[in-house]
Amino acid sequence: MDALKNFFATRKGIIFVGLIIGILAPILQKLGNPPNMGICVACMERDIAGALGFHRASVVQYLRPEIIGFVLGAFLSAISLKEFRPRGGSAPFIRFILGVFAMIGALVFLGCPWRTLLRLAGGDGNAIFGLLGLAFGIWIGTRFLKAGYSLGRTQLSQSKAMGLGFPLLMFGLLILLLIDPKPEGEARGMLLFYSLKGPGSQHAPLFISLAVGLIIGILAQRSRFCTMGAFRDLILFKQGHLFSGVAALFLAAIITNLILGQFNPGFEKQPISHSMQLWNFLGMSLAGLAFTLAGGCPGRQLFMAGEGDGDAAIFATGMIVGAAVAHNFGLASSPAGIGPNGAIATAIGLIVCVIIGFTMRRR
């Protein structure tokens, strides 16, 4: 077991995980997920917010099983290898706020870091500006880290129950999804909301989505795969360990897209994207900064939540609430461009994150 444990901590291990994710994401798209959205942690959490009725944007409502799989896969992996450590209490409300604004930034661009890479791997040139914004936001975050930024120490919980909260919530949502499927031609089950058209209506078969989510959850927990950390470590330490995983994901996704006929290069009419490049850049700058200040990309936060990290669970919850705010108040973008209040929300988010960066100090 130790040999396996060590493999995933090696360069080969993280590259292996990146390759698997890069192959599985376009396959999920082929099997029904929205274009260039085989996996998008932000979009999928946004769809979950819609499925629960937290926002009522009718085209993005589906309780995505991939997210459930991410958390439960990481949970099973952590439990079976004795890495499950219930913990929490490191500036939880600040992490919640960071989660809210991370989601708002991601929805101004229309994608999390995972989808940024997948959009690029599908030929969407607009994602270049998102990627540059992501790197810029992370760079700002590393300046704060160098200056002593810290959200303080987390506490190990005496009770296992604390760390079980988020995985159990996900398990509960899975049960709900299984007993409350979409009625034919209707947008509402007993409780859950569904989409009749748009991205929310596009999805791979439930059990395939769940299985892929579980596999990625397990692999990412073992390897500590993190898209934000990839850029952060490169900028901060000139260390390319995590970056090689992200590069592998990108290359594998391009090749898989080429094989599946899903590579369509260009800037115009790209699926679920817009060409307002300044806001693509600034939206992802906000998201990148918020992820850096919170210590993980949205995927990594879910995997840590599965390991019992209550602070990561709060961040993920913040992202789901952020999705509701973004769609209820016209902050989220659409293929037509940014929402009526997207620009002001991005500006407020950047100001709030910079204030957090300046005020939360280790010394």
Place this chain on the structure above:
Amino acid sequence: MAEIVDAKGLSCPEPVLLTLEAIKRLDKGEIEILVDTDTSKENVSRAASSMGWSIVDIITEGSGYRIKIKKE
């Protein structure tokens, strides 16, 4: 007497940042880093190795680890 870096409970990448600060300050000698997750254990070990320090020992302590690193 080894320098002790207490990185327990800190988020990524703070344990690595604190370790690298200590490495810069000491140049050589012995450092013990306390962490409480496997992720931090791996990250700190990787960073120390990349700076040319050797991992002398990793001791399980409570629910975390004490990582001993050294440079002659």
